[in-house]
Every structure is written in structure tokens, then in C-alpha cells.
Amino acid sequence: MNFPSFNLLMQSILSGVFIGALYGLIGLGLGLTWGLLRQINLSHFGLVFLSAYLSYQMATAGHVDPLWALLILPPAFFLFGMLMQWTLSKFAITPFNSLLATFGLTVVLESIIQGIWTADFRRLESAYTSMKFKVFGLFVPVPELITFGLSVGIAVAIWAVMRYTDVGKALRAMAEDGPIAAAFGINQKALSLFLAGLCAALAAVAGVCLALTFTLAPSQIFAWVGVVFAAVMLGGLGSPLGPLVAGIIIGVSEAITMAVASPSWAPIVSFSLLIFMLLLRPGKG
Amino acid sequence: MKKIDRRSVLAATAAGAAMAVAPAVRAQPAPIRIGSTLALTGPLSATGLTHKLVGDIYIEQLNARGGLLGRKVEWICKDDQSKPDLARTLYEQLITADKVDLLMGPYATGAILSAMGVAQRYNKVLVHHTFGIPSLAKYDMHFPAWSLGPNPQVTVPNTLFDMLAASPKPPKTIAIVTSKFPSIHFLSLGGREIAKKRGLQEVLFLEWEFGNRDFGPIAARIKDSKPDLVWVGDIGLEGNMLLDAMKKIDYTPPMNFHLYPAPGPMSKSAEGRGALSLTIFEEHQPFVSNPVGAQFVKIFNERATQAKLADTSVETQAAASYTAWQILEVGIKGANSLDDKAIAGWIKANRIDTIHGRLRFDGPNNYGDDLMKIKQVQNGKWQVVWPTQFAAPGTRLQMK
Numbered sequence: 226m227n228f229p230s231f232n233l234l235m236q237s238i239l240s241g242v243f244i245g246a247l248y249g250l251i252g253l254g255l256g257l258t259w260g261l262l263r264q265i266n267l268s269h270f271g272l273v274f275l276s277a278y279l280s281y282q283m284a285t286a287g288h289v290d291p292l293w294a295l296l297i298l299p300p301a302f303f304l305f306g307m308l309m310q311w312t313l314s315k316f317a318i319t320p321f322n323s324l325l326a327t328f329g330l331t332v333v334l335e336s337i338i339q340g341i342w343t344a345d346f347r348r349l350e351s352a353y354t355s356m357k358f359k360v361f362g363l364f365v366p367v368p369e370l371i372t373f374g375l376s377v378g379i380a381v382a383i384w385a386v387m388r389y390t391d392v393g394k395a396l397r398a399m400a401e402d403g404p405i406a407a408a409f410g411i412n413q414k415a416l417s418l419f420l421a422g423l424c425a426a427l428a429a430v431a432g433v434c435l436a437l438t439f440t441l442a443p444s445q446i447f448a449w450v451g452v453v454f455a456a457v458m459l460g461g462l463g464s465p466l467g468p469l470v471a472g473i474i475i476g477v478s479e480a481i482t483m484a485v486a487s488p489s490w491a492p493i494v495s496f497s498l499l500i501f502m503l504l505l506r507p508g509k510g
Numbered sequence: 511m512k513k514i515d516r517r518s519v520l521a522a523t524a525a526g527a528a529m530a531v532a533p534a535v536r537a538q539p540a541p542i543r544i545g546s547t548l549a550l551t552g553p554l555s556a557t558g559l560t561h562k563l564v565g566d567i568y569i570e571q572l573n574a575r576g577g578l579l580g581r582k583v584e585w586i587c588k589d590d591q592s593k594p595d596l597a598r599t600l601y602e603q604l605i606t607a608d609k610v611d612l613l614m615g616p617y618a619t620g621a622i623l624s625a626m627g628v629a630q631r632y633n634k635v636l637v638h639h640t641f642g643i644p645s646l647a648k649y650d651m652h653f654p655a656w657s658l659g660p661n662p663q664v665t666v667p668n669t670l671f672d673m674l675a676a677s678p679k680p681p682k683t684i685a686i687v688t689s690k691f692p693s694i695h696f697l698s699l700g701g702r703e704i705a706k707k708r709g710l711q712e713v714l715f716l717e718w719e720f721g722n723r724d725f726g727p728i729a730a731r732i733k734d735s736k737p738d739l740v741w742v743g744d745i746g747l748e749g750n751m752l753l754d755a756m757k758k759i760d761y762t763p764p765m766n767f768h769l770y771p772a773p774g775p776m777s778k779s780a781e782g783r784g785a786l787s788l789t790i791f792e793e794h795q796p797f798v799s800n801p802v803g804a805q806f807v808k809i810f811n812e813r814a815t816q817a818k819l820a821d822t823s824v825e826t827q828a829a830a831s832y833t834a835w836q837i838l839e840v841g842i843k844g845a846n847s848l849d850d851k852a853i854a855g856w857i858k859a860n861r862i863d864t865i866h867g868r869l870r871f872d873g874p875n876n877y878g879d880d881l882m883k884i885k886q887v888q889n890g891k892w893q894v895v896w897p898t899q900f901a902a903p904g905t906r907l908q909m910k
Contacts, residue, residue, distance in 0.1 A: 233730045236759060240726025336551070344555035345820035346747060346775050355780075357758055366758040439723075440747050440775060444553040444592070448721055476724065483727035488718035489690055 237484035243369035245476025249469030254427035260463020264323040271334030276432025299426035306425025383465040545604030546614035552592025564831035594620035601628040642693025655834035659880025663700025673896035681738030685714035688743025698743030729755035774821025791829030803865035
């Protein structure tokens, strides 16, 4: 173990905050579907990558600024999410079965992506790619800052909606006890469609952010599953702010491990943290 | 007189035609069937598709030349999904159910090792493309197309350090950062040993798990250690991600060497400029002075463009793949037989001319010479810079 300079440590922590914000953004839609709809939607990762490839295509072929893609893709994905939920609602699907069904859908999405863009690596080059600025000796890359801003903004907005609006209260009531909520006049079907659409739209936003920062390959869909699941479980199912906070905790703990000890220890530290927190959290069991 | 109806005439005509065609059909010998798997899906598929394209081109050229031993050649290629365990099952199937005549190796090291076990069990020759750990290849009828020699952990670093020692500003300090991916890690550890023996001061040594996403802290530690040379034990996109992370903290390494980067993304990215790596073949003289190599480059460029591959150039993977088919073809013709032992005996006893040089298989574990060269990204293209006799015309090592 070595002791890094203050600047190195802070730069590493900043890097961890940024990657953690992306974990949180991807995990937000997954956690809401899991917690409120009782569906473990693995196809969320496929949708994130589909959105990333579409924003790559729009930027490369159509010269569309990736931030404009944020206005186009989420509404389209909202409709797709509703359609998917409408189809799934035709079957009495348990959470475990939803895991299998949406895993199959993820494989289909991966094949579609590979069929269109091949398995080769694709990189979205935009005006933001090389933008950065310096604050107190720390470099702040603009694409990561955009991701962080969107992640925090969306998580807080959804938290506020869930807490202060009738729709949010209805969603929480539905998750708590569906039949009782229905007895009070809550339209479960419509709310489920809305929530599934919202989560798919969140996947679209996360996809644009992913394309801004990372080189894409279809098979990388599954590389994000472990750490994002950890962020969702640590943050709490159905919690709007939890995955973001947990994602940042994981990102920062990994970054500090890399800066202070060995980068190869980073996954051990973050997953040990997950086990530790799950053991100690209140209300376990 | 008995009337002949239309149905009888048609039947008689059909029978006559069948009899006329039958000898011709019988005279056409059954094709030689060569079985293999490739990573057509999964994490290794970007490179797997290159091998598929090369195999298709080679079989087409081979059949246009008349095939092998007077028979056409058919290639049965299955998708191992980048999974070594599935590759093992599929090779068993190819031998026992599909009853192929011969085998060709899969991609990459893990799958090749699986296929080698099956080939050994059934005494089949296995020529393979890019196997990364020669010391693990114990089977006496395997033949590597990637000429990295029996001890690349010694010879590869020496080639790099020889070049740098001959440069105007040899490095004095080195940072070694490496993935723990098996075929990468052992080469980086070799590089570490050789660097020490040659008097380079190690200012940083870091390892990361394959699949790491956040390269920011690693980039910051490299910047802090101020090395003259960064040895990056990377595979696929890891090198690009690290250079990206360095750029974000406004750092450009004085010299950076990468083991197995994704060649297209590295050469096309701005931060890849000046990056060094390894190769056995690039699309320039003297490699394309060989007419077979030149023709292959031309066809591959066309087909890769049609297949919408982002990187359409021929480098190590495509060249090793073509070489593997060349070895098998020459082995069969030399032995004048499909008998695996006869083919293996002939390959081992002879030297084979391929698009990336003359290969031999009589060394430890059937490895011959290390023919690896050092290449550098110059003007958005990979160009060989060392050894100088293989350097692209008018090209030499560029220092930052």
C-alpha cells in the first residue's frame, strides 16, 4: 500500500463519483421496475445499449448532437417500455420468471445490435468528447459532468414526484399492496404502463450518457450487470435516490482502492461492501 | 399397337436423364470437410468475425484453385459464443457427430486450449490462429500460426527494449500497468523481469481485473509516477479507456507500449497517436511484396467493408488466421493425405512459407521463431518501425 498525493486521491475520488453516477443512472430504472412492478427487468441493460447505439448512429450518420438525442430517444423508448409492459401483463409473471423472460429479450436485443452495427467497437465522437476544465487543480471532464448532472437531476425529480404528487403516492401504494390500492380507485394497469415507460425512457437517457463516455460493443451489455445490480440492491428496491447514492459509494470505494492499493482489489472491496451493508442494514431478514 | 401415354414418356425421359447424370454425380468426390468453431457472438466476437471473414475468403480461393487432393473443401464453422466450455463440446460434436475430416482451431486462447484437449483425445491435427501462452500447448500435433516463439515473455520485451535502446532517447524509468487476463499478464510479468535486467527503474506496477471500467485512478497514478515509458498490458478496449482517462487529466505519456489493443480504435483515436504495439503483419511493404499477401489484403479490405466492420485492415489477427489455413493446406498437400499423423509429421519436418514469413514448428511445444515486430500509430495508421528491415518505407520510430 502506498500513500497517494492529495491531488491524486481527489482526482481518483472525482473519477469514482462520475462512474458511480452512471451506475446510479442505469440502476434507477432497474430498481424502480424491481421495487414497484416486482419485475427484475434484465432487458433494461439491453435498452441502455440500444439507446447508446442509436445515439451513436444519430451522431455519426445524421450529425445529431448527442444532447439532442436526449429529446428524441426517451419518448420513443417510453412507448416501447409501455408496449413491453402491456405484453408482459398478458401473462401472470412472477419476479423470477420476469428475470428469465427479460434475459431472453436482452439476448435478442444484443443480436439485433450486432446484426446492425456488427460486433466491432463503435465510438461516438462528439464536440463534448475532449471538453474538460480545471477546478482547484482537478480536471473535470464535461461528458462525465453531463452524466452526473442528469443522474442527480433525474433522481431528485423522481424522488420529488414519488413523495409529493398523487401519481407518486399511488405508485407507492400500488407497490405496498396492489389489491387494497385498487380498492381505493388506483388504476394499477395504467400506472404500471406509465412506470414501465418511464423506466425505459430512463434507460434511453443512460444509454446516451454511456455513449458519450464509453466505446461500445454489443457484448458489453452484460459487463455492467453485476455492479449495477449491486448499486440497486445496496440502494434499496424502488428507491429513486438509493441507486445513485449506492452507485457513488461503490464508485468512490473502488477508486480509492485503486489509488491507494491495487486496482485489481477494487471489485473485492466494492462487493465486500455490498455484503457488509446487506448484513447490517436495518430490517433485514 | 399399345398407345404410349404422355405420363410414360415423361417418366422415361426423367429416368434417362437421371442415368445420364448419375455417372457425373458419382465421379464428383465428396468434399473434404474441415470443422471449427469461432467466437461469432459474445465478448470476443469483434475479432471472431475477422477470423470468419478470413476463413470464408481462404476456402473460396482454395476451391477456385481446385481444392485439396482433387476434392472441394467445405468449412463447417460453429459459434462457440466466446465460451471455451462450449468450444470443447462443439469440437467433440464436429468429430463424433459431424464426422469432419480435419479440424481448424478456434479463437482465442481459452477456446484453443479446449479444442486442443479434444484434438488430443481423438489424435487430430490442430492448426490454430492466435494462442497466447505457448508453455500451455503440450499436444504434439498442434501447430501455432501466430509466430510468437516458445518464450514470448522473454523475446517480446527484448525486441521492444532493443528498439528503445537504439532510439535517440532511451527510457530510464518504466511504469508497468496490466490486465490480469491470463495471456496478457504473463507477458507483462516477463516485461517486468526483462526491464529490471536491462536496468530500467520501475516507478509503478499495477494490475487490474479484466472488465475494469474506471481507468481514472490508474491514469492518475501513472501521471504521478512520471515514467519515461508506460508498458500497458491491455486487451481490446482497455488501452483506449486508459488513454482516454489520461487525456481527461491532461496527461500524455512520453512513450506508451500496448500489448494487444483493439487495433482499429487505437489507431483512429487522437490519443492513440505514437502508441507502440506488436504485430506480425501490416498492410505495407515489405509484407505486401508477397503477391499472395497483397491479394489477400485487397480482398479482405473489400469484404470487411461489405461486412460493415469498423476496422477493415489486415493486421495480426487476420494475418494469423490466413496463415493457419496456409499451414493446413500445405500440410495436406505435403503429406498427400488426410491422415492426421501424416500431416503432422510433414508440418513438423518442413518449413512453411506464409504471408507473414517462413515458419518452423520444430522448437519447444512446436513453436519456432518469434517473428513479432514493433509497430507504431503514425498518421492514423499502424506502421512497423522495428526491426528496421520490416519498417514501412520512409518510416522510423517517432518520439514525443
